[in-house]
Amino acid sequence: MKIKTITCHDVYNVGASLQAYALVTYLRKLGHDAQIIDYKPDYLSNHYPLWGLGNPAYDKPILRELYNLAKLPGRLKARNGKRKAEYDRFTAEFLPLTPRRYTSNDDLKQNPPEADVYFAGSDQIWNCFFPNGKDPAFYLDFAPAGSVRASYAASFAMDDIPEEWKPDVKRRLSGLDHISVRESSGVAIVERLGIPGAVQVMDPVFLLDSEAWASIEKPVPNTEPYVLLYDFDRNPEMVRFARRMAEENGWKLYSVLSCKECDRCFEQDGPLTFLNLVHHAQFVVSNSFHATAFSLIFRKQFVVFNRQEHINTRMRDLLYGLGLRDCLTDSAGRDCPRIDYPQILEKLDEQVGASKAYIENVLSY
Known part of the structure; x- marks a missing residue:
């Protein structure tokens, strides 16, 4: 069976890259001819610009040019740097993309990639605070008549969507044959729109087991026992907690992102490299959904710090659904509960099994 998936697969974000890989790889393991649609509209294509304003205060004649000239050396270094090269290498080697690149929904409609089944997802493809949440392509608007249109673990990344977008979202969701979302809040959103039958499934990274992930990780040389920190918000409470955990146990402190307090x-x-870092950590401190997901996959002890933003629903749903609400905190002074994995794995396996059953149902048309 020919299957095409569409997601934000090439945005230089670790979670986005790994979830895209997970879904298409799982579908291929089932024996299907699966590819990711290489969909790169303008708003998903300018991650390493050489020219542009990051601060509107500089948007004035002459000042604008001086600002960009000052930023140019750093931007050139980033565009030619290791991080971009690592992500580009991952995309080239691990993501089976369609031969053709598409740049708009109209482009897709005029010459849709051939498939029997189309999957939209996973991750925040329906987040209306981002352009992709308003893009008909991520609701499979382009899929030809007669094909099966389904979402897999799509995320709105919020408890409700803005009122002004509800009519459009309802109309677009009504064109899908099967709807699955990543959070229970997403199920509630779809139900409030008057569309029945939406189900909650696990993020696609859970479709592959720890051995499958370990087989592709890139070893980090010269490591010592360490606490791994992944902090998007530069939260001083997180750093204090991670440093205390490291010092109390005689461990080093490693960080996925830049961190002057880390070793x-x-x-x-x-x-x-991210996979290897999580796999071999003694403990993980993060506010990252996918750092939490891989901590579970690799059976790590971890704690998750809240993020004060719209996308916190996904973390809450994952942890509460597994009975791990005590692992979610705001305070560096809080004691860390030990995760009892034999108890957690029963719930996790049940939810992953239900997610695989959903895919099987979509493909049994």
Whole structure:
């Protein structure tokens, strides 16, 4: 069976890259001819610009040019740097893309990639605070009549969508044959729109087991026992907690992102190094959904710090659904509960099994 998936697969984000890989790889393991649609509209294509304003205060004649000239050396270094190269290498070697690149929904409609089944997802493809959440392509608007249109673990990344977008989202979701979302809040959103039958499934990274992930990870040389920190928000409480955990146990402190308080940082590395870092950590401190997901996959002890933003629903749903609400915190002074994995794995296996059953149902048309 020919299957095409569409997601934000090439945005230089570790979670986006690994979830795209996971879904298409799982479908291929089932024996299907699966590819990711190489969909790169303008808003997903300018991650390493050489020219542009990051601060509107500089948007004035002459000042604008001086600002860009000052930023140019750093931007050239980033565009030619290790991090971009690592992600580009991952995309080239591990993501089976369609031969043709598409740049708009109209482009897709005029010459849709051939498939029997189309999957939209996973990750925040329906987040209406981002352009992709308003893009008909991520609701499979382009899929030809007679094909099966389904979502897999699509995320709105919020508890509700803005009122002004509800009519459009309802119309677009009504064109899908099967709807699955990543969070229970997503199920509630779809139900409030008057569309029945939406189900909650696990993020696609859970479709592959720890051995499958370990087989592609990139080893990190010269490591000592360490706490791994992944902090998007530069939260001082997280750093204090991670440093205390490291010092109390005689461990080093490593960080996925830049961190002046850490012993080693890996901000210039890619998805395969990230897998290795989580796999071999003694403990993981993060506010990252996918760091939490891989901590579970690799059976790590971990704690998750809240993020004060719209996308916190996905973390809450994952942890609460597994009975791990005590692993979610805001305070560096809080004691860390030990995760009892034999108890957690029963719930996790049940949810992953239901997710695989959903895919099987979509493909049994």
